[in-house]
Amino acid sequence: MRAVDSKKSPAAIAQLRTALAHTRPVVLAEQRRLPLLQAFQEVFPGGGLQRGSIVHVSGAVGATAVALAVAAGPTQAGSWAACVGVEQMGWAAAAELGVQLQRVAVIQTPSKSWATVTAALVDSFDLVLCGAEHAPSAQDARRLVARARERGSVVMFISGESLGAAQSARPWPSVADVELSVVHAEWFGIGQGTGRLRQRHISLDVTGRRGLSRSQRLELWLPDISGAVAAAEHIQASTPTELTPTELTPSSPLLDVG
Amino acid sequence: MPNTGSHCSQSSADSAGSAARTLVVLCADWPAVATARPAEKPLVVVHANRVISLNLGARRQGIAIGFTMREAQAHSPAVEVVQYDQQRDARAFELVLAAVEEFVPRVEVIEPGQCAFPTLGPSSYHGGDHALAQLVLARVQTAVLNTAVLNTAVLQESGFAHNRGATLACVVGVGIADGPQGAQIAAKESILRTGVLGTGVLQPMVVQPGKTAEFLSPLPIERLGVATDSTHSSKSAAEMFDVSRRLGIRTVGRFAALPIADVSARFGSLGMSAYRLATGFETTPLNLADPSVDFSVEAAIDPLAERVDQVAFVAVALAEQLHAELSGQGLACSRVLVVAQTDAGDRIERLWRHEGALSAADIARRVRWQLEGWLSTGRSLGRCSGGVERLQLIPEQVIADTGMQLGFWGEIHNATERAVQALARVQALLGADAVKLPELRGARSVSEQCQLVPIDAVDLFAKGRSSANQSPANSQNSASSQNPTSSQTAGMGPWPGRLPLPSPTVVWSEPVEAELVDAFGQSLGVSGRGVMSAVPVRCRVAGGQWHQIQYWAGPWCTEQRWWDAIGHRRRARVQVLFDTAAHLLTLEAGQWWLEATYD
Numbered sequence: 001m002r003a004v005d006s007k008k009s010p011a012a013i014a015q016l017r018t019a020l021a022h023t024r025p026v027v028l029a030e031q032r033r034l035p036l037l038q039a040f041q042e043v044f045p046g047g048g049l050q051r052g053s054i055v056h057v058s059g060a061v062g063a064t065a066v067a068l069a070v071a072a073g074p075t076q077a078g079s080w081a082a083c084v085g086v087e088q089m090g091w092a093a094a095a096e097l098g099v100q101l102q103r104v105a106v107i108q109t110p111s112k113s114w115a116t117v118t119a120a121l122v123d124s125f126d127l128v129l130c131g132a133e134h135a136p137s138a139q140d141a142r143r144l145v146a147r148a149r150e151r152g153s154v155v156m157f158i159s160g161e162s163l164g165a166a167q168s169a170r171p172w173p174s175v176a177d178v179e180l181s182v183v184h185a186e187w188f189g190i191g192q193g194t195g196r197l198r199q200r201h202i203s204l205d206v207t208g209r210r211g212l213s214r215s216q217r218l219e220l221w222l223p224d225i226s227g228a229v230a231a232a233e234h235i236q237a238s239t240p241t242e243l244t245p246t247e248l249t250p251s252s253p254l255l256d257v258g
Numbered sequence: 259m260p261n262t263g264s265h266c267s268q269s270s271a272d273s274a275g276s277a278a279r280t281l282v283v284l285c286a287d288w289p290a291v292a293t294a295r296p297a298e299k300p301l302v303v304v305h306a307n308r309v310i311s312l313n314l315g316a317r318r319q320g321i322a323i324g325f326t327m328r329e330a331q332a333h334s335p336a337v338e339v340v341q342y343d344q345q346r347d348a349r350a351f352e353l354v355l356a357a358v359e360e361f362v363p364r365v366e367v368i369e370p371g372q373c374a375f376p377t378l379g380p381s382s383y384h385g386g387d388h389a390l391a392q393l394v395l396a397r398v399q400t401a402v403l404n405t406a407v408l409n410t411a412v413l414q415e416s417g418f419a420h421n422r423g424a425t426l427a428c429v430v431g432v433g434i435a436d437g438p439q440g441a442q443i444a445a446k447e448s449i450l451r452t453g454v455l456g457t458g459v460l461q462p463m464v465v466q467p468g469k470t471a472e473f474l475s476p477l478p479i480e481r482l483g484v485a486t487d488s489t490h491s492s493k494s495a496a497e498m499f500d501v502s503r504r505l506g507i508r509t510v511g512r513f514a515a516l517p518i519a520d521v522s523a524r525f526g527s528l529g530m531s532a533y534r535l536a537t538g539f540e541t542t543p544l545n546l547a548d549p550s551v552d553f554s555v556e557a558a559i560d561p562l563a564e565r566v567d568q569v570a571f572v573a574v575a576l577a578e579q580l581h582a583e584l585s586g587q588g589l590a591c592s593r594v595l596v597v598a599q600t601d602a603g604d605r606i607e608r609l610w611r612h613e614g615a616l617s618a619a620d621i622a623r624r625v626r627w628q629l630e631g632w633l634s635t636g637r638s639l640g641r642c643s644g645g646v647e648r649l650q651l652i653p654e655q656v657i658a659d660t661g662m663q664l665g666f667w668g669e670i671h672n673a674t675e676r677a678v679q680a681l682a683r684v685q686a687l688l689g690a691d692a693v694k695l696p697e698l699r700g701a702r703s704v705s706e707q708c709q710l711v712p713i714d715a716v717d718l719f720a721k722g723r724s725s726a727n728q729s730p731a732n733s734q735n736s737a738s739s740q741n742p743t744s745s746q747t748a749g750m751g752p753w754p755g756r757l758p759l760p761s762p763t764v765v766w767s768e769p770v771e772a773e774l775v776d777a778f779g780q781s782l783g784v785s786g787r788g789v790m791s792a793v794p795v796r797c798r799v800a801g802g803q804w805h806q807i808q809y810w811a812g813p814w815c816t817e818q819r820w821w822d823a824i825g826h827r828r829r830a831r832v833q834v835l836f837d838t839a840a841h842l843l844t845l846e847a848g849q850w851w852l853e854a855t856y857d
Contacts (some may be wrong), residue, residue, distance in 0.1 A: 186838070
């Protein structure tokens with residue numbers, strides 16, 4: 001009955017249109033993203049990593065920790081992460097930074113089958129983490145990128161200087177959509193024979209394509225005082241705060257005993 | 259030859275009541291039997307660190323199913339531990355199937371160790387259900403013995419010497435009832451009445467037509483598990499039986515006496531399938547699909563596949579295709595016929611059944627089992643020659659897909675399933691040990707805090723479940739960052755001497771030699787009281803450049819196993835910071851090592 005009426009009145013038709021717009025299933029942009037930890041969310045559009053994007057983490061220090069902090073978000077949200085070529089990873093630290101280890105698989109592969117293995121992993125894993133142990137040829141890297149874009153998984157590769165990267169001279173081809181580079185890192189809590197490593201302040205440059213074209217600076221506690229990842233305000237480098245016992249004693253009193 | 263006219267008419271009258279009258283052959287502890295080791299020597303088959311099957315010798319030592327590997331070894335230090343291998347089970351079971359196929363052309367395999375066939379034709383030929391059951395029992399027992407002898411011969415050839423004279427016992431149960439699930443319970447009952455230790459004389463268990471409910475009535479309610487454990491997760495079935503038990507419903511009879519509406523309201527479809535079995539009306543596929551629609555899929559294999567894994571690759575794709583086609587129609591497949599054809603014209607087919615629905619992975623796994631049996635044992639028996647040329651999957655019985663009830667917190671089952679498949683593929687490429695999972699465990703040194711466990715030793719789905727249960731707590735990032743490690747480091751003990759958090763992000767798999775010196779270039783030591791001999795000033799790693807130390811902390815000393823001359827370790831750890839990077843150095847026996855880096 002109502003359908004007949006609505007044919008006549010334009011107001012009813014408009015009403016039906018809005019109802020239809022409300023009920024039509026839409027694919028939200030969020031559904032195409034892997035969620036990140038709170039500390040990263042302000043920088044990344046939509047609070048997550050666009051699926052199908054390539055992330056490159058670099059820096060003289062701190063690259064491994066940044067990569068783990070990025071991986072923590074997706075694994076907490078139920079995605080699986082595969083790690084290739086990260087023999088030296090400290091998984092206890094990964095767990096402290098929030099990575100859910102029950103959804104992490106570690107694959108040890110010889111360099112010659114790297115391309116086949118990563119291709120298989122990209123098919124089924126939301127996040128594939130490539131360490132610096134293998135440096136693929138430009139062709140292999142391009143293939144992997146194309147595959148990741150098609151399958152909607154995120155490939156993250158680390159070229160830190162600690163994770164065995166010094167041995168592999170060839171750098172990764174520049175294919176990344178998101179570049180995370182550590183520009184400054186400073187530890188707090190350690191002194192001259194006193195205290196211990198407690199927390200680290202990291203300044204991270206985030207550049208990339210697709211809504212990240214403007215370079216942004218991200219200040220992080222990685223790890224913060226409780227061992228997790230937290231956003232930090234900008235701290236002037238080499239200005240010790242009350243957090244650091246650096247200035248307490250130039251020589252440890254223990255030495256007099258020894 | 260054995261059938262007289264009277265027998266024939268009697269048995270056909272028997273079966274007239276129920277068309278689904280079924281015989282089930284059940285080989286107890288098949289995974290243990292398939293290893294072909296003598297039964298007296300204790301042996302356990304483990305999967306994900308739990309005993310899932312064991313032999314006579316192990317049972318006599320007091321080991322039971324569900325023990326951890328450690329517990330089993332504590333009961334019997336001499337016990338042999340074998341990893342679970344479905345392919346091995348399937349391969350060994352092929353000979354039993356060949357024996358059963360002498361009675362009936364098409365056998366339905368439930369899983370390696372269990373098969374079924376409808377008795378309508380064969381029992382009228384052999385003179386009744388009892389006669390048939392006796393014949394099958396005798397024939398299967400001989401076949402199992404032959405399997406054992408054959409395997410022993412193979413083992414001896416390959417250098418595993420075993421006593422030829424040792425008895426290889428396998429307790430075979432045969433049960434006949436109205437419907438496959440009832441028959442499964444009957445077969446199990448026949449084994450239990452003999453005694454698990456195989457002391458009595460094996461008698462097949464034949465349930466008279468229409469008497470299935472009566473037969474089941476005094477049995478404990480857990481036996482209804484056969485109706486539930488495959489369609490639903492065995493965990494929820496266990497919960498249902500636990501609830502029933504606590505409500506005082508301990509036998510199948512009591513369960514069957516409940517009002518059907520209450521069972522349905524309380525336990526849902528899981529309870530209904532158990533209820534139907536308990537009342538003697540087995541789960542019959544009420545809504546069979548239109549048989550005129552042909553759902554079968556096939557693939558030509560070119561070049562010919564000589565090895566099982568080559569065919570298995572094709573099978574995975576084919577199974578997924580079939581599954582997609584069926585689920586597009588809202589259907590699922592509960593019985594599938596797998597046909598493979600070799601270039602020599604040998605046609606090899608086998609019917610696989612499953613209570614509930616076969617997933618794509620289930621089908622792929624069954625194809626693999628089947629081919630494993632043919633290509634290895636079949637070839638030696640002359641039943642198959644040449645390479646596989648064509649593979650076909652024909653869904654024989656199609657039911658409406660009732661779907662799966664996801665957990666309340668949105669279990670992400672799919673992600674785990676996809677991950678497991680990809681990892682299986684990587685394993686096929688690189689070998690079983692290439693894929694590992696990190697597992698935290700308590701330890702003092704950073705290199706021991708986490709171990710990489712081969713994936714075969716872990717039950718991934720159980721892991722996925724446990725993590726899904728945790729997910730409400732972890733789904734909010736803010737909550738998890740406040741308490742980041744509560745779920746992962748719980749129950750790890752205090753470990754005195756362990757380094758304070760945070761842990762290093764890079765742990766060198768082999769420590770690197772390092773030098774740590776004071777202002778005068780003297781190598782540093784740590785006294786018995788845990789005090790550094792001087793202030794560390796410079797450091798170098800692996801004979802490289804000298805670095806000026808900016809900050810340092812420590813030492814943290816540990817002394818492990820001081821009572822043990824060999825295992826005794828005394829170590830001191832120091833955190834040093836040079837070139838803005840923090841490192842962990844360890845002193846042991848006068849030598850400094852770079853153990854880890856806080857990258």
